[in-house]
Amino acid sequence: MLIDTTLREGAQLFGAYFSMEARERIVSGLLSIGVDEIELGWVGQEGLDELVRAIGKRRGRTALSVWSPCREADIRKAAGLEVDRINIGVPVSDLHIRNRLRIDREGLLERLARTVLAARLLGMDYVSVGLEDLSRADPDFALRVAGLAQDVGAARVRLSDSLGLLTPVKTAQTVATFKKALTIDLAVHCHDDFGMATGNAVTALAGGADFADASLLGIGERSGIAATEELAAYLTLKEESHAYKVENLRDLCHFVSQAAGVPIPRTKAIAGKDIFACESGLHAHALSKSPELFEPFDPSRIGADRMVAVGGKSGRAAVAHALARRGLELPEQRLTVLVDEVRKLAWELERPLTEVELTKLVEN
Template identity: 60%
Template sequence: MLIDTTLREGAQLFGAYFNLETRKRIASSLISMGVDEIEMGWVGQDDLALFAGYARTLGGDTALSVWSPCREKDIEVAAELGLKRINIGVPVSDLHIEKRLDSDRQAILRKLAAAVRTAKDCGFEYVSVGLEDISRADGDFALSMALHAEICGASRVRLADSLGQLTPLAMEKLVRKFREKLHIDIAVHCHDDFGMATANSFTALEAGADYADCSVIGIGERSGIAATEELVARLALREGNTRYSTTVLKDACMVVGAAAKVAIPRTKAVVGTDIFACESGLHTHALSKSPELFEPYDPDSVGTVRKLAVGGKSGRAAVRNALDEYGIDCGTDSLSTLTEAVRQLSLRLERPLTRSEFIKLNDEEVYS
């Protein structure tokens, strides 16, 4: 189950500013995508009340939540939004408890209890407690915090690898440890500082976590967190989860990328423009026979198209396929000459040939 936090964690990206209309477009896309929960923002964020009112009209069964620090006054302000879920963040590593909050473990436990109690008293039906910096915390103390949250009435604990320190194996071990002791939901929040956020998140779900945080194109603090489109695609296309829709992923990523001023690489997993582009001779020939030989899923399933081109890496079979596609007749004797001409022109241009360039080159070779 996925908690999309593009509008909270993603909005914390350096230089990213989402106006109200953009936030509405993102929320609509996420609901169409089928994410299980949208973390809509943080207490005190501009226009959050207006946005929350709009989001409640969108329908569907996607839960809506808001993030709050572990402060009773902020939780009371959050209750005015009329949402049923709240995510309360609290540091669990001694480094943060002592240096950031100038506090100690016992005081944090008391603070957590007061925050959960306040949230329940304010009418929140589902209270989630985020244990921040868990990968650098004392494991036994972190577990005691989670158990304390459960006793106090929390519905979920969120294990936050705040600096992306964990590997999939370490994440699996962490989740299983908490799953053995807790009877409430478990979520993970994985940062991508070492490029493992999506892998860690999916591993957590396999290991027994109920939720994983994600954001569109993975944006967030520093290098961001797990990518929504990657988790949705994996769950829908490989795991057979019919809740999620992959056809809206590309448009959602384009909207978020433009708003956050983040360019989407052409090779970006799931939504890159060239992930189904091929000019390699062996692969092109194989794709013309049976696409599943070199494609993990149908391009249509993620709203993109297959692109086959000839160039400096193409062989005779790829050139022959291009000729057949364009309805051009070329004799066997001319094929080798044309293939070499294609390679040379492509190498000179430093790119594959366009359709018009290929047809013109064939005319020149055949009729010159």
């Protein structure tokens, strides 16, 4: 199941500032996709209470949550919000415990127990504890923290690879270890510093994790985290284990791109404009016969269009098919000449030809 944290992790992206209107539109889009949980922001964030009220009963089956540091004062603030879950962050590496919190391991355990108990006493039924910087922590101590969280009433433990250091293999091993030790829900939060976030998240879910964090376009601190659109599409179209409404993903990604000031590469998985574009002669010819030969799924499933163009890499079959789509057919000799002209012009322009440019070549 997916926890979308575009409005918490994503909002921490350098230079990203979401207006209230943008935040409401992102939530509406996520609700239409059917993500399982939306992390709306962090305790103390400006406008958070207003956003929660604006969503109201529109949430349907989607759970709403907020993030909080491991402090009782912040827990009390969170209790005043009409959300379903609270995600408490607690660092488990000695580097963070010592240099950031200025306490020792025993002090951390005491603080965690006190904070989770306070949350439960304040009526929060679903408390999630995020183990931050897990990949640099002492594994035995991290397990001890997770076990304590479970013992004092947490409903979920979230494993955070805060610096994106894990590989899929290591992720699978880590999930298996914690899954064996716990009876409560298990989630992962995978950063993308080495480009493995989505792969690690998929691996974690396949290995028994109940939830995976993600954000639209994968935006977040530094290189960001696993991408919502990639996970939702994979789980729906490839694994067929979920039924997210993936036809709405691309429009929402493009809105987030504009709102956050993050351009979408034209080859970006799921969201890019050219992911179903083809110029190569062999592939273009094959697509004309059987699209599934070189496409992982029908473009229409995600609201995309197939685009086949001729250019410097096109052969006779591809050019002939392009003409056939226009109801045209040329003799072999003229077709050979046209192929040469298509390649020549494409190399001069350094791109495939447009429909108008191809038509002009044919007319000439």
